[in-house]
Amino acid sequence: MADFLDESNPCGINLLRLVSRGNAIIAELLRLSDMIPAVFKPDLKTEFNRYSDIIVDFTYFKNLESIEAKIDSTPVHRDKDDEIRDNYLDISIDFYLAFESFHKYIFDPDKKNVSLLLSLPAQRFTSDSNIDDVCNLLRSTGYSSVTNKRPVNYPEDFFKRVPINAEYLSLVIGRLRFDDVYNQLSSYPYSEYRSxxxxxxAAMLYVILYFAPDFLHNQHANMREIVDKFFSDNFVINIYMGIIVNLIEAWEPYRAAKSALNNTLETASLHLLKEGYLDEEVVLDSTYKLTNILREYPLDNLQKV
Known part of the structure; x- marks a missing residue:
């Protein structure tokens, strides 16, 4: 690994640069996600409803003149517009610049977008800003973490907004499936520690399979192999910095993935442990089954179901 990251190895240095920039962008997005003003959150109705007549989604760019005319038509709307501008312009620009960095990272990786992130408060829109492309890439998918609303074909349709060479995807998936990328198996020789x-x-493979959804939908044999190798005793995984995914729920819409998981995990029994299902009567009627489940599966995993 030291040789791979040596300054004389352009492949390793470029890969390190890409990874570090990607992590910087993710960190900035996570930071900003905790700073979304209440007026932009539909679930906080009191604040949101107060300004909902002047805050619109990306349809603004298609009807710019009519929306601006509506705002200018009454003093009340103009006052609200001034309040939004005075109170939230800076944070809105920070969000846009983070989104623009994400766009440049994908389509123009030679841009030094990390320096942009490190100096966000001092940045403003530049002449080469391409707001239309940024909006097209990051427009709403309809997914809501508040209501757990998941649109059909999400997130694979979202990932399709970035075209990736199919052969390259196949090579990456193959490497993750068959190789020990991080050379961990020699340190954990016993099969019970494989997961x-x-x-x-496994977390990387979980994410990248959404870029090749045919695996999840139709490739039963390959998904069975993937589940047996990576998820046979671990169906709740951490994909990035504490972001947890329950495969039973995440793979519910995918026939091949769901079937492979069902072959490994007794989901018919595990549904007993889902939040809100258990009550005193169910526990008394299912004591034997629940005891066996608790013995078979790690308690930490069951707490996530």
Whole structure:
């Protein structure tokens, strides 16, 4: 690994640069996600409803003149517009610049977008800003973490907004499936520790399969192999900095993935442990089954179901 990251190795240096920039962008997006003003959150109706007549989605760019005319038509709307501008312009620009960095990272990786992130408060729109492309890439998908609303074909349709060479995807998936990328198995020789040893690799594979959804939908044999190798005793995974995914729920819409998971996990029994299902009567009627489940599966995983 040291040789790979040596300054004389352009491949390793470029890969390190890409990874570090990607992590910087993710960190900035996570930071900003905790700073969304209440007026932009539909679930906080009191604040949101107060300004809902002047805050619109990306349809603004298609009807710019009519929306601006509506705002200018009454003193009340003009006052609200001034309040939004005075109170939230800076944070809105920070969000846009983070989104623009994400766009440049994908389509123009030679741009030094990390320096942009490190100096966000001092940045403003530049002449080469391409707001239309940024909006097209990051427009709403309809997904809501508040209501757990998941649109059909989400997130694979979202990922399709970035075209990726199919052959390259196949090579990456193959490497993650068959190789020990992080050389962990030699440190964890016992089979019962395989899922722990391969957990980082498994998280990467979980994400990248959404870029090749045919695996999840139709490739039963391949998904069975993937589940047996990476998720046989670990169906709740950490994909990035504490972001947890329950595969039973995440793979519910995908026939091949769901079937492979069902072959490994007794989901018919595990549904007993889902929040809101258990009550005193169910526990008394299912004591034997619940006891067996608790013995078979790690308690930490069951707490996530």
């Amino acid at each position: 722990f040893a391969m957990s980082n690799q």
